[in-house]
Amino acid sequence: GAGVSQSPSNKVTEKGKDVELRCDPISGHTALYWYRQSLGQGLEFLIYFQGNSAPDKSGLPSDRFSAERTGGSVSTLTIQRTQQEDSAVYLCASSLPGGPVEQFFGPGTRLTVL
Amino acid sequence: GQNIDQPTEMTATEGAIVQINCTYQTSGFNGLFWYQQHAGEAPTFLSYNVLDGLEEKGRFSSFLSRSKGYSYLLLKELQMKDSASYLCAVDSSASKIIFGSGTRLSIRP
Numbered sequence: 001g002a003g004v005s006q007s008p009s010n011k012v013t014e015k016g017k018d019v020e021l022r023c024d025p026i027s028g029h030t031a032l033y034w035y036r037q038s039l040g041q042g043l044e045f046l047i048y049f050q051g052n053s054a055p056d057k058s059g060l061p062s063d064r065f066s067a068e069r070t071g072g073s074v075s076t077l078t079i080q081r082t083q084q085e086d087s088a089v090y091l092c093a094s095s096l097p098g099g100p101v102e103q104f105f106g107p108g109t110r111l112t113v114l
Numbered sequence: 115g116q117n118i119d120q121p122t123e124m125t126a127t128e129g130a131i132v133q134i135n136c137t138y139q140t141s142g143f144n145g146l147f148w149y150q151q152h153a154g155e156a157p158t159f160l161s162y163n164v165l166d167g168l169e170e171k172g173r174f175s176s177f178l179s180r181s182k183g184y185s186y187l188l189l190k191e192l193q194m195k196d197s198a199s200y201l202c203a204v205d206s207s208a209s210k211i212i213f214g215s216g217t218r219l220s221i222r223p
Binding site: 033035040041042043044045048056058059091102103104105106107108 | 118147155156157158159162201203210211212213214215216218
């Protein structure tokens with residue numbers, strides 16, 4: 001079956017603009033994660049959705065970042081008033097509930113803020 | 115605080131064995147992951163350790179000592195395609211998986 005998909009694959013935007021990044025998880029995966037990866041760095045946890053539970057937003061770096069998940073499937077990560085330091089690869093991962101929770105990653109969206 | 119340490123870079127020779135270490139200090143611990151990430155690609159799952167000891171999966175093995183906050187990934191019979199970054203990650207709670215910065219492994223002929 002299809003894996004995790006993300007769109008767009010690349011996004012170039014000007015400082016101050018808003019951007020929306022989309023993630024389509026694997027069908028049946030109720031858990032969904034967003035991570036950020038700067039060049040040569042590890043993954044920085046941003047937000048976690050599990051089913052209908054309230055999301056864990058503890059990793060969001062500022063109130064310019066928000067995410068939603070509609071219908072327990074597709075998720076959108078929104079960054080408002082983008083800054084140059086927001087430039088990174090944004091990775092989405094999904095997994096089945098319970099454990100061990102192997103995560104399946106999407107190809108990522110490379111965001112460049114000029 | 116939460117901290118995961120692993121070497122930044124390592125180099126090894128094709129056909130040889132390499133061990134990538136990871137130490138962690140986290141507020142909770144459910145298990146430890148190893149992921150492989152080739153340049154420009156998404157991470158892919160290698161292993162998940164919950165109990166102490168060594169788990170072998172083909173050329174790759176992963177070891178965990180919970181009392182020492184220590185894990186290693188052992189790669190045998192290295193191949194050029196093993197050149198990648200290897201990420202150690204701790205499942206610290208029901209929702210949060212904390213990743214290390216990764217170890218960039220280069221394989222030379």
